[in-house]
Amino acid sequence: MLVSAALLAGGAAVAAGAQGQPGGPGRQQEARREEAFKMVDAYVVSNLQSSLGLSDEQFTKVLPLVTRLQSERRHYLVERARLTREMRRLLNSGTASEAEVAPVLKELKALEVDGPARVRKDMETLDGSLSPLQQAKYRLLELDVEQRLRELMNRLRTNRPGAGGSRP
Numbered sequence: 001m002l003v004s005a006a007l008l009a010g011g012a013a014v015a016a017g018a019q020g021q022p023g024g025p026g027r028q029q030e031a032r033r034e035e036a037f038k039m040v041d042a043y044v045v046s047n048l049q050s051s052l053g054l055s056d057e058q059f060t061k062v063l064p065l066v067t068r069l070q071s072e073r074r075h076y077l078v079e080r081a082r083l084t085r086e087m088r089r090l091l092n093s094g095t096a097s098e099a100e101v102a103p104v105l106k107e108l109k110a111l112e113v114d115g116p117a118r119v120r121k122d123m124e125t126l127d128g129s130l131s132p133l134q135q136a137k138y139r140l141l142e143l144d145v146e147q148r149l150r151e152l153m154n155r156l157r158t159n160r161p162g163a164g165g166s167r168p
Contacts, residue, residue, distance in 0.1 A: 053137070
């Protein structure tokens with residue numbers, strides 16, 4: 001959830017105006033996405049201990065687990081977006097063959113099984129270091145971050161020049 005919101009924030013930052021930066025649009029988007037990820041990570045880290053009521057010892061133990069969880073989610077969502085963009089490119093070309101689409105689709109299907117499984121495993125590992133009350137608080141922290149990013153996205157869309165509708 002956090003990462004998907006960060007991806008949206010990164011995409012909105014690009015759409016809001018990354019012109020004039022060297023490296024081309026793909027590089028600009030990647031830089032914006034990484035900036036959004038860092039903002040989410042910083043927010044979570046700065047609120048983790050107080051939001052969950054962690055002791056210093058717990059915080060030291062939990063922080064790498066949270067970082068790993070976020071990294072795994074990020075990897076899954078970035079790869080999924082890459083593969084779906086590739087499929088869209090192939091299909092929009094109008095000349096896509098089954099031989100071209102099949103390997104991309106196979107990779108996407110494997111990712112759709114493996115990615116969430118890895119995220120679930122990381123979440124279970126994190127949960128093992130937290131009390132049930134702290135687990136609940138962590139999930140609420142995630143929802144809070146997601147809501148804040150959604151609000152930011154709405155503001156960016158509203159304030160963007162030429163904004164006037166939703167994307168298909």
